[in-house]
Structures are given as structure tokens and as C-alpha cells.
Amino acid sequence: MPLFDVYPLYNVTPVSGKDMFVYDDNGVEYLDLYGGHAVISIGHSHPNYVKAITNQVSTLGFYSNAIQNPLQVELANKIESLSGCKGYQLFLCNSGAEANENALKLASFKTGKSRVIAFNNAFHGRTSAAVAATDNPGIVAPINAQQQVAFLALNDIEGVKRELEKDDVCAVIVEFIQGVGGLDQGTAEFFEQVDALCKANNTYFIADEVQAGYGRSGKFFAFQYYNVTPDVISIAKGMGNGFPIGGILIHPSIEPKYGMLGTTFGGNHLACAAGLAVLNTLEEEHLMKNVNEISDYFISKASTIPEIKNIKGKGLMLGLEFDFEIAELRKKLIYEHHIFTGGASNKKLIRILPPLSIQKTHVDQFFEALRQAL
Ligand SMILES: Cc1ncc(COP(=O)(O)O)c(C=O)c1O
Numbered sequence: 493m494p495l496f497d498v499y500p501l502y503n504v505t506p507v508s509g510k511d512m513f514v515y516d517d518n519g520v521e522y523l524d525l526y527g528g529h530a531v532i533s534i535g536h537s538h539p540n541y542v543k544a545i546t547n548q549v550s551t552l553g554f555y556s557n558a559i560q561n562p563l564q565v566e567l568a569n570k571i572e573s574l575s576g577c578k579g580y581q582l583f584l585c586n587s588g589a590e591a592n593e594n595a596l597k598l599a600s601f602k603t604g605k606s607r608v609i610a611f612n613n614a615f616h617g618r619t620s621a622a623v624a625a626t627d628n629p630g631i632v633a634p635i636n637a638q639q640q641v642a643f644l645a646l647n648d649i650e651g652v653k654r655e656l657e658k659d660d661v662c663a664v665i666v667e668f669i670q671g672v673g674g675l676d677q678g679t680a681e682f683f684e685q686v687d688a689l690c691k692a693n694n695t696y697f698i699a700d701e702v703q704a705g706y707g708r709s710g711k712f713f714a715f716q717y718y719n720v721t722p723d724v725i726s727i728a729k730g731m732g733n734g735f736p737i738g739g740i741l742i743h744p745s746i747e748p749k750y751g752m753l754g755t756t757f758g759g760n761h762l763a764c765a766a767g768l769a770v771l772n773t774l775e776e777e778h779l780m781k782n783v784n785e786i787s788d789y790f791i792s793k794a795s796t797i798p799e800i801k802n803i804k805g806k807g808l809m810l811g812l813e814f815d816f817e818i819a820e821l822r823k824k825l826i827y828e829h830h831i832f833t834g835g836a837s838n839k840k841l842i843r844i845l846p847p848l849s850i851q852k853t854h855v856d857q858f859f860e861a862l863r864q865a866l
Contacts, residue, residue: 502826509536512847512854514832523857526832530671530703530809530845533730534773538849541733541769548765556756563764570771571741575712577725579744584737584759588702588728589617591738592665594753595724596621598742599663599696601752607640609655609664613673613837614643616665616700625665627673628837646670646678649685656693663696663724668714671703674838675804675811680718687720696723702738703809706730706770707780707848710787710807717806730848735766779848783807786850793859799866810844811836818842821865829861 504522506514514522514536524532534541555561568582585591600606610616610625617623623632624639642661644651655661664686670676678686690697699722704714708730715722723746728738739758742748757763774780787807794803794812802813814821817839825831834843846854 502823504826511535511538512850520830522826523831523854525844525846525850525854525858526834527845527847528734529729529834530708531729531732531734532847533706533708533733534770534777534779535733535847535849538733538769538773540773540776541766544765544769545735545762548762551761553762554757554760557754557759561759561761561764563761563768564759567764567767567771570768571727574771574775575741576716577713577741580725580741581744581746581748582739582741583753584739584763585755586736586757586763587617587738588700588726589619589622590755590758591702591726591728591740592616592622592625592698592700593619595696595698595700595726595740596625596663596665598724598740598746598753599698602746603662603694603696605660605662605695607642607655607658607660607662609642609644609652609661611646611666611670611678612643613670613676614665614667614700615670615672616667617702646676647682649682649689652686652689656689656695659693661693661695663698664690665698665700667700667704668717669704669709669805669809671809671843672837674813674836674841675809675843677804677806683715683718683720687718687722690723698722699725701725702728703845704806707774707783708807708809708845710780710784712780714806714809731770732763732766733770735763737763737767774848777849782850783848786852786855789852790844790855793855797859797862797866804841805844808844808846808848808850811838812842812844813838814840814842816840824865825861829865831858831861 505517508515614627616625620636624636642655699715701713705727723743725741800812804811
């Protein structure tokens with residue numbers, strides 16, 4: 493049976509990984525500055541992670557959400573203490589799209605409204621409401637297009653006011669640092685005004701932290717650079733270091749009701765064990781401190797390269813913008829220098845999303861290769 497051919501693939505076959513590196517079927521080592529779409533947070537095959545998952549699967553891998561699962565409670569408490577999101581409630585699911593789908597659904601249930609405001613170049617996932625709020629008509633099927641979404645430019649505060657005045661908007665959903673779109677950010681003034689407007693209009697402010705969250709931005713959540721209080725915060729990617737797990741943090745004022753949200757696999761024992769290993773390692777190895785140190789180092793090195801016209805993003809969610817399209821440069825980096833990087837909708841931008849454990853020597857290795865490739 494052939495695979496449904498939806499992915500343009502690089503001709504590399506990784507078979508193992510260790511910390512910042514993956515190794516292909518010929519034993520060639522690749523420096524991973526992409527973390528498989530920003531997923532690898534604590535490093536490939538981290539010993540704590542391997543041990544936690546191995547122990548859990550040999551004890552109890554799965555049971556559904558019909559029984560007590562103390563691992564979910566432990567995970568919720570750990571997220572609360574590391575993120576500082578006091579009193580927020582946790583609902584667990586399996587992916588970023590599912591997290592946003594549940595966030596939007598919750599907003600609609602609670603406000604009784606159904607229209608959404610999203611932003612130009614946004615990416616929120618491929619499920620129905622999430623993809624409708626994603627600014628890429630090519631991936632929105634007619635069945636998804638029935639969702640009503642107003643797309644506005646980042647920083648268009650008058651547009652947000654105008655849409656909210658219609659009193660039919662259940663949620664404003666925002667990536668505080670855009671991922672797939674190319675690392676653009678709104679201003680502090682804009683985000684803080686949107687937060688206030690949402691509160692004044694019975695509209696949920698949803699922070700999509702699927703990519704920027706879990707320490708990648710240099711704070712636990714990217715929204716924490718601003719004075720805002722999201723109603724719902726969606727999380728996924730770095731949360732499981734590769735194990736499929738996602739979730740939403742829900743403001744303490746929002747009351748749950750039995751049956752309102754649900755999932756078979758979300759929050760299973762194995763996923764929780766993976767999630768706990770990630771958070772424990774993030775804390776024990778002071779990885780957020782490392783994010784900030786290496787980010788500064790990376791940016792200072794990038795600013796010495798004349799071909800780089802603009803450095804975007806925060807922490808270890810960075811974009812290097814050139815004045816030419818970078819597809820060929822990325823191919824050279826992979827095939828000749830054995831370094832994985834990412835692309836974006838902005839064709840002139842390389843995305844850098846390494847494991848949060850990256851060291852200065854890895855940054856040096858990248859810039860040496862980049863100089864040669866240029
Ligand atoms: C900001 C953001 N939200 C949501 C998603 C969707 O996550 P998933 O692919 O796990 O469904 C992504 C994936 O790239 C993302 O970057």
C-alpha cells in the first residue's frame with residue numbers, strides 16, 4: 493500500500509537521536525536546529541525521558557478518562573508551578589490542532605457566540621475550527637470554511653474594535669510569536685489592548701502557545717512578555733519532546749461541566765509520564781536560563797553575517813531573514829553540512845528551533861557551515 497503522498501520529503505532517514513543530533517541509516521550525524529517542527533525540547537532520547545516512558549509502559553501504558561489518574565494531577569501541578577499560571581485548570585488532548593479546537597469550542601460554549609478573530613499569516617492547526625482560523629486558503633476545505641473567521645493584520649486595533657462591536661465574536665486567537673508564518677510579533681500595546689477589549693466584550697482571549705510555549709521563547713509562555721491574562725492557553729509541541737500530547741490551560745473563572753470536552757487518548761498514563769519527564773528536566777537542567785543565554789549568543793553571531801538582513805523572534809524561536817529565497821541554502825545545509833533548519837511561509841526566512849539544551853559549540857558549528865554555504 494503506498495503512503496498518501498502529502499509531504500515533500502528530504503532524502504534523509506534518521507534512525508536514532510541523542511541530545512542535539514540525529515543519525516541516519518548510514519551513520520551520518522546531523523545537527524538538529526529544527527527539533528522536528530519545534531517539538532524536541534529537552535533533547536533527543538534524553539535519559540530521564542527514556543527511563544520515565546519505559547517504566548510507565550511496563551507498568552500501565554493507557555487507561556481512558558473514566559478512572560482516577562494521579563499522573564494528570566501531578567502534571568497539572570507541575571505546569572502550574574513552572575508556568576506561574578496560578579489556579580488555571582488543565583484539559584489534556586493529543587496535539588496542537590486539537591488544543592486550539594478545544595480552546596475555540598470552549599470559548600463558543602461559554603460566550604454563546606461563534607465568530608472568531610485571527611491574524612494574517614496565523615497557523616493554528618488542521619482540524620475544523622483551528623484550520624478555519626489559519627491564514628492559508630490552500631489547507632481549508634469547503635467543510636471547514638463554514639466557520640466564520642475575520643482575519644486582521646497584527647496591530648490593527650481599530651479592526652479588532654470594529655469586529656468586537658458586532659457582539660458575535662467568541663474568541664480572539666493569537667500566536668504571540670508567529671511560527672509557521674515567519675516569526676512576526678504584534679506590539680505590547682496591541683496585545684494589551686486586545687486583552688482589555690476581549691474582557692470588555694465577553695470574548696475569550698486565546699493564547700496559542702503550541703510552538704512558543706514551554707520555555708522556547710525564554711519565558712515559560714511567550715504571552716508573559718506582556719501584561720495580559722489569556723482566558724485559554726493552548727500547548728503541545730515541546731510538551732512531550734516527541735510524545736503526542738497537547739492541552740489547554742483554562743482560566744480559574746471558567747467553570748467546567750461534565751461532557752463539555754472529552755477525548756479517548758488525551759491525558760493517558762504514558763503521555764503524562766512523558767510530559768512530567770520533560771518538565772522535571774526543564775527545571776533540573778535550568779533549560780530556560782540556557783534558552784536566554786544561547787539566544788543572545790546566537791543573535792550576536794547572526795548579526796555579524798552581512799547576508800542576514802533581519803533577525804526575528806525570541807529565545808530559541810528565531811528567524812533569519814535574507815534578501816533571497818532560502819530553499820537552496822537549506823538544502824545545502826542539510827546535504828553538504830548535515831544541519832537541519834526550518835522554513836516558513838516567508839520564503840526568505842530560515843527558522844531556528846533547536847532543542848532547548850543547545851550549547852555554544854553547536855551554534856558555532858552552524859555559523860561556520862552557514863558562512864561556507866553562503
Ligand atoms: C502555533 C501553532 N499552533 C498549532 C499548531 C498545530 O499543531 P499540531 O501540528 O500538533 O496539530 C502548530 C503546528 O505547527 C503551531 O505552530
